[in-house]
Amino acid sequence: MLFKKRAMKDSTYDVAIVGAGPAGLGCALALRAIGLERMTILEGSSVGASFRSWPEEMRLITPSFHSNSFYATDLNAINPRTSPGDLFGVEHLSGEQYADYLGAVVDHYELPVRENCQVNKLHSDPSGFLLETDDQAIRARFVIWATGEFSFPDLEPFPGADLCRVASQVSSWQRIQGDDFVVIGGYESGIDAAYHLAGRGCKVKVLSRTEPWKFDDPDPSVSLSPFTKERLARIVRALPDGIELHGGKEVIEVVREEADYRAFTLDGDSYSSSQPPILATGFESGIKRQVASFFEWKEGKPLFSEVDSSTLYPNLFYSGPSLVHRGSKFCFIYKFRARFGVIAQEIGKRLGKDTSGLSDWERRGFLIEDLDCCTDCKCEVESAEVEEAVT
Ligand SMILES: Cc1cc2nc3c(=O)[nH]c(=O)nc-3n(C[C@H](O)[C@H](O)[C@H](O)COP(=O)(O)OP(=O)(O)OC[C@H]3O[C@@H](n4cnc5c(N)ncnc54)[C@H](O)[C@@H]3O)c2cc1C
Structure with missing residues (x-):
């Protein structure tokens, strides 16, 4: 040296x-x-x-x-x-x-x-x-x-995370292929991804360990910002089937199943999508x-x-x-x-x-x-x- x-x-x-x-x-x-x-x-x-x-x-x-x-x-x-x-x-x-x-x-x-x-x-x-x-x-x-x-996105939050697409590395939500998605993470980046994907007509399941969309803490570092709450409410009203929000779902593994991807959660549930899950689990x-x-x-x-x-x-x-x-x-x-x-x-x-x-x-x-x-x-x-x- x-x-x-x-x-x-x-x-x-x-x-x-x-x-x-x-x-x-x-x-x-x-x-x-x-x-x-x-x-x-x-x-x-x-x-x-x-x-x-x-x-x-x-x-x-x-x-x-x-x-x-x-x-x-x-x-x-x-x-x-x-x-x-x-x-x-x-x-x-x-x-x-x-x-x-x-x-x-x-x-x-x-x-x-x-x-x-x-x-x-x-x-x-x-x-x-x-x-x-x-x-x-x-x-x-x-x-x-x-x-x-x-x-410095967190690229290894659970086994199989390498099969996912990292939200912060997507260049445009309009240009990624597919029409059904699982988004892992329910804070700002995850809801932003869900909002844009649902807006172009996709079906999106958001899996989140907690339920940030229900928090009413005044600090936007803890709960979703007013901008995001407002956009989420608007899209849920306009396209009620576009976004499913699943709280209490800690993803523990993602696996490839023939043509699909499956995300397993700690409580024993699992969620599949034809597209790689979107990883929005933080930095x-x-x-x-x-x-x-x-x-x-x-x-x-x-x-x-x-x-x-x-x-x-x-x-x-x-x-x-x-x-x-x-x-x-x-x-x-x-x-x-x-x-x-x-x-x-x-x-x-x-x-x-x-x-x-x-x-x-x-x-x-x-x-x-x-x-x-x-x-x-x-x-x-x-x-x-x-x-x-x-x-
Ligand atoms: C998805 C997302 C959305 C956000 N939205 C908002 C928002 O709406 N409003 C808000 O106030 N904040 C927002 N934030 C928080 C945001 O990260 C910060 O406000 C801002 O980017 C932090 O500024 P920074 O200068 O610390 O880091 P950065 O903007 O990331 O700048 C760090 C710089 O360091 C350089 N660098 C890294 N390593 C090295 C090295 N070894 N040598 C030399 N250069 C290096 C990088 O290239 C980069 O240019 C958001 C964060 C994320 C992740």
């Missing part, structure tokens, strides 16, 4: 950010706000690559609306001054549109992104960290790991897949300090949807962006920089230090009549 390092070109930065999705780019913008220039953003593919590979029909479930001037910044914006909703005049953007928004931000703010620059290995180093790419060794005093979850974290040994773990989850750094390596920060505080997952842009300012402020302080440039970020919800947001997200007003859950 060491002789390879020596042969590589060596560059040194204050901060290296790994991943040019909303998390990495948002942190870069917050660091810019405190005047930090010696940074680099290393992206294995292209800016917004995860969004660009979404199924064509998929939309952001979080709505965009240009309410920035009233201190209620567009929910999908990665800094206080931009609005993807305003850029496209669209409330629920496609993956392509959101990736284009990120590209426009990179161009406008001239962020130092290096595309096609995969970080293969992270090493701790006396001066901080050393990041190994295919052709370079990059040194940085601080690292922000921001590689997301989308690149793993880039932390777990790429830098697990740099973090402390408890019950399968990485531990974070109060400023979103590793508890083992205080100069290694994490930004993105795998962040957890007080048992709450920051798995939406509007949640994890609340910490961009916290990370930038902390790095700024450790570098002896003036961090007052973040005051606008703080006013607009991009620097929330008070973690009460994790425990206090219930609405004070109960609806008079909760709409009957879709069954």
